[in-house]
Amino acid sequence: MTARVGPAIVVRDLTRRFGTFVAVDRVSFEVEQGEIFGYLGANGAGKSTTIRMLIGLLAPTSGQATVAGHDVATAPGRVKESIGYMSQKFSLYLDLPVEENLLFFGAAYGLEGTALRARAAELLERVGLDAQHEATTGDLPGGQRQRLALACALLHRPGLVFLDEPTAGVDPVARRAFWDLIRELARGGTTVFVTTHYLDEAEYCRRIGLMVDGKLVALDTPAGLKRTWVPDRVLVARGRGLAEAGPRLGGAPGVRAVAPFGAGLHLRVDPERFDAARVAAALREAGAEAVEVEEAAPTLEDVFLAVVDRDAGGAP
C-alpha cells in the first residue's frame, strides 16, 4: 500500500446549534490513519450530531472539518466517496432481501456487474451472512442486521468508516462478534470512528474522546485516561461485616471513595497513604472479619464517573 499522508480526520472548533441549544460545542480533535477512535458520551451528548457533520448530512454552525483529506464544507462529494457510514438507527431496506440491499448500495457507490456481485458475496461471507443472502432483511435478528449494515458501509472499500452505536441493543455474544469484525477491519488499515455507550467496548479503542453536554472533555488512550482521571489506588475488599465497616472507613483521611461492590467493597484511596495491607488492617479495626483486599485496575467506568463528577462541580 502507498504511504498515507495526514490524519484521517481533522476537526477544528466544530459547533452545531439547534436554535439556542448547543448540541456540539467547539470540538477539536484529530483521528490518525488506521486507528480505532472511540467517541463516548451519555445520551444527548452530541455524538451523532458530530458524526452527521463529518459525513455531510448536517451543516456545521461554525468550525471546520477535514475528512479523508477533503474539506466537508467544500467537497462533500469527495468525502462521501471516501467513507462508509452505519447510522445509529438501522436504515437499510427492510422489505428487500439481504443481497438486494448490498447490490443497491454498491451500485449507488458506482460498482457494477460481476465486480459488484463478487464484492457483495465477499462481504456477506466476511460478516457471516452468506447463508442468509436471500432472507428478507426485516426478518434478521438485531446482530445480523448490524453486520449487514457494516457490510453495506464497506462495499466501496472506504479507508474510513463511521459507526454510530453499532452494538446498541445487541446481545453480548453478537457484540463480541461485531467487535471482532471492527478490529479485523482496523488491522487491515481502515480507520474506524465508533461511538458507543458500552465502556467495556471502549477498551478496544486505541484512543477515546469523551463527550459531555456537547463538549469534548477528555481525549487519550484508555490507559492514559485512567492515569489522568483516576490517580487513586482502586481496591476491592471481600469479607464479613464489610457493610458496617465500610462506611466507618469512609471519612478517614486518604480514603476518597467507598462503594458497595457485589458482596464486597470498592475503595478509592490516596496511593501515598494506603495500600492493600493497610486498608485490610483498617477494615479489621472497623469490625470486619476474614478480610481480603486486592488491588484492581481502574476501569473506564471509573474514568467516566470521575469526568462527570468533575463536570458536576468538583475538580480532579
Next chain:
Amino acid sequence: MSAESEKFWSTARRQLAAVFRKEVRQTIRDKRVMVLLIVAPLVQTVIFGFAVDFDVDRVPTVLVDQDRSDQSRLHARRLLADQTLRFAGQVGGIPEAEQDLDDGKAAAALIFTPGLASDLASQRPAEVQVLLDGSDPNRAMVASGAVSRYFGEVGERLIRERLEAAGRPAPAQVVLVPRVLYNPRLKSAPYIVPGIAGTLLVIVTTLVTAMGLAREREMGTMEQVMVTPIRPLWLLIGKLLPFLVIGIFDVLLLVAVGSWLFEVPLRGSLLVGAVGVLLYLFSTLGVGLLISTLSQNQQQAFLGGFIFMMPAILLSGVMTPIRGMPGWLQAITWLNPVRHFAEVMRGVLLRGAGFTDLWFQLACLAALGVGVMALAVARFRTQLG
C-alpha cells in the same frame, strides 16, 4: 474531458438503474402496493362505469286507473311500454299510490281520474295527474318529461284528427329532430370512464410517490442513500420513473377495459393522447414529490395526498359539471390538472380531437407539470443538499 464526462454518465446510468431496480423490486414485493397500482384502478373503473350511471330509465311507476275505460288502459300501456317508465303495479286510489311512493316501491304514480275517456271524447279539457318522488330531481324530471311528451303527442294527434274531420288543413308545426354527436346513445360510461382514469392516476402516482418518499425519510433509508455519492437528481428520476411506467400501463388498461365493457370509442390520435398522459403524469408525480417534501412521515404524506386529491377530483368536472359551479370555483379548476386531463381524454377518445382542438388543455397541463415539478425538485434538492 471526454473521459471525464464518459465516467460521469456511466456512473449516472448505474445509479439511476440501481434506484429504478430497487424501486421496482420493492413495489413488486409489496402485494398491497401492487393491488393499489393495478387491481384497484381496474375494479374501480368497472364499478364506476356501471354504478355511476347518469342515464335515467326504468323509473318504477304505479298506476291508478279510476277511469277503467279502453282509452285509459290503452294510454297506460303505451306510456309504460317506453323504457323510461317501468310498471310497478296498479293500486286502487291516490292514498295507496302515495303510500307506495313513501315506501320507495315507486318513484312516480300515474293517475287517471274518472271521466278521462268521456272528457277526451267530448272535447272537454282532460286531466292526467302524475305524483313524483322529488328526492332525486333528475329522475323526477325525466319521469314527468316522459309523461308530458307522451300526452303532448296524444293532444297533437287529437287536434289534427279533429281539424281534418272538420275539413280544415292541419297547421304547420315545428318538428324537433335531435341528432346527438360523439356519444349518440347518451350513455354515461363513455363520458365518465376517461375522467375516472384521470382520478385514478392521481391515486396511483401522487399518493404512491408521496408515501414512498416519506417512507424513506421515516425509515432512515433516505439518510443512508444520502451518504452515498449518488446525485439527488438521479435518485429522483430513478424513483419516479417506475410510477410513470405504471401510470402509462394503467391508462392503457383503463382505455382497453373502457372500450371492451362500456363501448368507449377511440376516435382520436394516440399521439395526442400519449402527450396528454405524459404531461398529466408529470404534474401528478410532481405534486406527489412536493407533498413528500412537506411531510415528515407516511401519515402526513397520506393526509397531504388526500387534501390534494379530494378537491382535485371534485373540481375536475368528472363527477359534476364545471359549468354548474360558482364563478370563483370555475376559475380554480383551471389550476387542476385532472380537469385538463379529463378534457383531453374525452376529446381524444370520444370526439377524435387533435392538437388543434386540445392545445389549450395540453398547454395548461405542460405549464402545471413543469411548474409543480420544478418547485418540488428544488425543494427536494435543497433538503438533500
